Amino acid sequence: MQVLYFSWVRERIGVPREEVQTNAVTVADLVSELREREERYNVAFADVSALRVALDQELVDFDAPLFGVNEVAFFPPMTGG
């Protein structure tokens, strides 16, 4: 699936998007998997309470299932307006 990063999450991970192969069942599982891969993911996801996640462009909770999802996006709380 495509994984997208925005704002300081993008800066810490170093890329705006990447293709990720995973068998993770939920968003939280995916986060654990990424954190184990490399330190930059570990740093970016250190505090998930400071993060938001969208599946196929809809905000969801971190326990949401990934089944059938094409696009996962991680970012800090929005600050538009």
Add this chain to the structure above:
Amino acid sequence: MQVLYFSWVRERIGVPREEVQTNAVTVADLVSELREREERYNVAFADVSALRVALDQELVDFDAPLFGVNEVAFFPPMTGG
């Protein structure tokens, strides 16, 4: 004192302002006095609950004293904005 009329009060009385000689103590007394003068005043002041009054350009109640006042204005509730 100068007595001013606005909106439909002005239209019913027929003049925008006039000099009135009176010994009325309160606004309510002045209204009674005017109502006795002529029918057009009687009609305009028939329902004072539908009217507002200002003394020297400050909104007051109908029991307000007229002592020292130069300008009395009668009008319906405002509808600006």
Add this chain to the structure above:
Amino acid sequence: MIRVQSMPFDSGGELNTFSSSVAGVGAIVSFTGVVRDVEGGLSNMIIEHYPGMTEKALEAIRSEAMQRWDLADILIVHRTGLLEAHESIMMVATASKHRKDAFEAAEFLMDYLKSRAPFWKKEITLDGADWVASKSEDEDALSRW
């Protein structure tokens, strides 16, 4: 800035001028009142006011709002006399560091201006001319503040 005038005004232009005068403040709210359409067609309007008292009342309302909220500035423009269909009747604008202050102050200004500033509107339609009746909800709106 408070202006009472018979000339038409450009609310977009006023908003830009106001914004420039408070450049860097962050949050700007405006309200514009427009001569509305009535059942079955356009209407024109005549606005009568009480010269002298009008300016005092608007200044009092402005000053109260400046004290209650954290505002950089307030704009009030109100027309008098004859207005054509769809013209702007009046506008208020507020500028603040905080959007909540800008919104609340603008609503406060409108509520007070409606019921405490000596303007009277007469609506002119094909059926004739009628003084706009005050609404009890306008008086009630003051109890919020």
Add this chain to the structure above:
Amino acid sequence: MIRVQSMPFDSGGELNTFSSSVAGVGAIVSFTGVVRDVEGGLSNMIIEHYPGMTEKALEAIRSEAMQRWDLADILIVHRTGLLEAHESIMMVATASKHRKDAFEAAEFLMDYLKSRAPFWKKEITLDGADWVASKSEDEDALSRW
């Protein structure tokens, strides 16, 4: 009308265009967010967003407001990319027969847009560039609605 654009926009001009498009409606409220000054000077801004999701989120917010209040129309304009000092970041405008609806809907749009539309601001000052932190009061503001 919803627009997400990197080009600067003229909020007065937008207000006038919006007003003309709803001529005769009566009450128009606008909110404009401006790149604010920071302690000790001007700031510039970079706004990042999530293309695709942004438009969906704004459309959902707009549609919710149109259902909840008696509105003739809604305008939302939001910039992305690099913004100079004092430029307009975004604006919303609402048009209604009732001033209360116009005000409430504009506040609702702002509250939701702040916390639910995927924009992130980075403030650039002489001290460097920093992502604007979200405020807990912005999240709390949603509980009103």
